[in-house]
Amino acid sequence: MFAHFVDLQKSIDYLKGCNLHLNNFLLNLLIICITAWGCSVGGNSDSDDVVNSGHSDFNKYPKGFKVIGYLPTWGDFDRNLSVADFSKLTHVNIAFGNPDSDGNLEDNLNDDQVAAVVLKAKENNVKVSISLGGAIAPPYEDFLNIDNRTDFVADLVAYVEQHDLDGIDIDIEGDNIPANYEEFVTDLALKLKSEKLLTAALGLWYSDQISDVALAQFDWINVMSYDATGPWAPDVIGQHSSYAKAEEDLNHFMMRGVPSVKLILGVPFYGYDFKYNTSERMGISYKEIVNEYPGAENSDRLDKIYYNGINTITEKVRLVKKRDAGGIMIWEITQDVESSDNRSLLRAIYQEVFHSVLK
Template identity: 45%
Template sequence: MPNRFTYLLLLFSLLNISLLPGCRKNDVKAEDMKPAFKTVGYIMIGRPDVVQSAAQIDFSMITHLNLAFVNPDSAGHFADNPVVHQLVKMAHAANVKVLISIGGGSIPAYFVDYLADNKRAAFVQSLVASATNYEVDGIDVDLEGSAINQYYAAFVKALSVEMKQRNKLLTAAVATVYGNAFPDDALQYFDFINIMSYDKTGPWNPSNAGPHSPYDMAVNDLAYWSGRSANKSKLILGVPFYGYGFGANNVTSSLPYSAIISAFAGAENNDQITMNDGEIMYYNGIPTIKNKTALALQKGGGIMIWELLQDAPGQTSLLKNIHDVIKQ
């Protein structure tokens, strides 16, 4: 049987081992604990050539793909869409997380009925079943304007419970213009929020011509939502891959970034161009996109893109320039 001296030697050895550099918890570097910076890209699944177009995306440059929009029919059911299955498979092959996005700016009028107390539980189960069917990694809630009603917080909470049980993400698309409508007790349930920092003006307001997504809007939007969220890693700054044009006699138009730079040499280095008919097209060129990405790195947790398939190829790609800034 060991004597007291043996016990003391053993105890001393154990204490020394516990103090070795490789065993100290505080040796973990702070940067290793930081949440990864996200690049979230939306795709409109209603495009006729969406699968072929998506195949041209360099998925190594994004972390999350949001498929917009997967909405119920008037009976609250979600029809199976083969296109969604194909896009999920494509993104997962590149280790990109995929979310189905519900709602949108042109939400079906009947959608909000399913948030009410008497329909919410069944609707949430139907939504969860759709997410399971598509084998996605989460759900993105893009409810805007009047759709953020008295039932919004209860809906988000109920959906969050189901998502967490399945280890899936729950995110939201938000805009500062109706930021006060979002209850604080709803925001806490989202893993992160995609800030729609664009559409300050547009074809719906032809008398208010000008930039729809200027840099100072991004600054102000991040500041506002920072005051609503305790963690900057949850703030994903949205940027547009399209422009709005304003001309005489209230003539307006919209164009994807790819079409703008294809028609006008050097347009990728500016934020506006005068078109052949005198209409002024406002958008975000490479310098502004880079500056916004740097801002998001400093003040937020990621960049969100509306919409990926509006990008240009090669060196003028906005996604490539976003990726270059992130990797600097």
Template identity: 35%
Template sequence: MPRPHLRRRLAAGVLALATTAATLTLAPTAAEAVVLPNNFKSVGYMPSWSGNVNSIQYGKLTHINYAFVLPNGDGSLRPVENPGKLSSLVSLGHANNVKVSIAVGGWNDGDDSAFEALAANSSTRTAFVNNLIAFVNQYNLDGVDMDWEYPDPGASANNYTLLMQQLGSALHSRGKLLTAAVVSEGYYVDGVPTAVFGSVDWLNIMAYDGGSPHANYDWSIASVNRWKSRGLPAAKAVLGVPFYSRPGYYTYSALVGMDPANANRDCTTVGGAQQCYNGVPTVKRKTQWAMANAGGMMNWELSQDTTGSTSLVSATLL
């Protein structure tokens, strides 16, 4: 997830499309399942520390990831924050035909030492997998979203592969999902070996916190194409978009609250500094590209969106 000090800040939800032949229509009512062409995904993150589960636009999502639960180096899990919120999210999600997964890890101030330790030997890998299966069963979840964001190329990447293969087998044999959040570019891309692609249902590509300005259209599309060029099937490539600005990390809803016209911009000035983000036109444009070239849309994160005509989740209703 978004990096500097953002384990406590930023998750995502986008899209809802219904199609009849080649015609896309607007979203279903809250209690109906979102019908997306070609199994297209609309993935949103809901953080434990922000947002109200009653405010989520469930009718515009197919999947929600609750962020985060953290591991220990011995394969055990730390207590999840706001477990009552998670339980409510699962109940409301399922009532609206939305699948809910637990996101494991996150930015966590860049500290992935627990992942490194637990993935390094078979006994702690097995303990971690068993503990996650128990967690999924306890909360009636639909899967796991692995957010070990920065496995290093080499031994760490090999351990990541072994972990994901074992976790994927355990989840898939139980009819559950395994997804993962991955970086957009750079050194850590090779920390996720291509051998992992067969073990996941899809990858949530964090196409933000990069480019100039951050998450601009061309850079974001190039991020997804980079993963596809490594052999990731288009159907497993989910394009992530930010609901916040850089460099100040203003939420999209705060920016629109300052000036409703900001909904149709990608940059605005706040306190004398330029803040750049994705407004409605850019999110629509990215969605159009993803509909033809990827497997879905993801954003970080649901509590940062607006409601009504300026909503970025709604902006993906093409």
């Protein structure tokens, strides 16, 4: 699904070679425009990251930069939706929708709740996808085998159409990835309408289970650049989402042949407190950290609590821009303080994306 990609030099060469009879001033002006953040050659409003689906962004950020937030379905969903700030997002992934024993998506959300997400998204020029999978998803192997796959794909496409969604995000992880994952995403890519999105959330630790053919089906990849350690390794105390890991993860997928603009760097809005040894107590939201510890937003560590503060999040946004990657993904958006708060990570992302444009 990776669309044709026009790099800077080709764009400049194209302009120089065109018989446009432009004087030198206009030609130089055009070249400057191409090199500036936010200008592009071609007619795609999603910038040169051109999703092959033709599903353009709303240009909320320069150069089609994406800010994608996962919206959790567990807990009090209506409250989750209420506190989630869509104004600084370009995309929301509802996490999660998973099949029941018959292959139908679970009723995590009723139709009215899905409609409420879509309505809030439209009011904020945000696209909405349903995300399948997650770390504790049910087994997918039976649904994706040759006997059931056609019906399952058809049910997914119908769900997207019925609920006026913009696409599907695949977050099937680790041991839950069946041997026919490639066939599944290929079939799904073919059946989704051209204007719909097909994306994936992938981690470095199991990426060797995803074939190059499968990678090529996705409009972009949400790189889960976090959880280098955590409750499953309580003796490995330290940062779970470092800047170095972000570099490593982007490098890995680029070496796999994924264009940088198709890579969305995932950042955590949570941390781990290693003074505990159970997952229920170890996980802690960024909101809880900064509300309990004044000034914590300016650090990445408090005693045995490891997380990402404003400075690291800002540096990761700069890394994305330096690498010409596609944007930032957030896990997950209800874990932040309000974006009007100076401690907000979403606010920091928003400000840094525009920094080079406004300064």
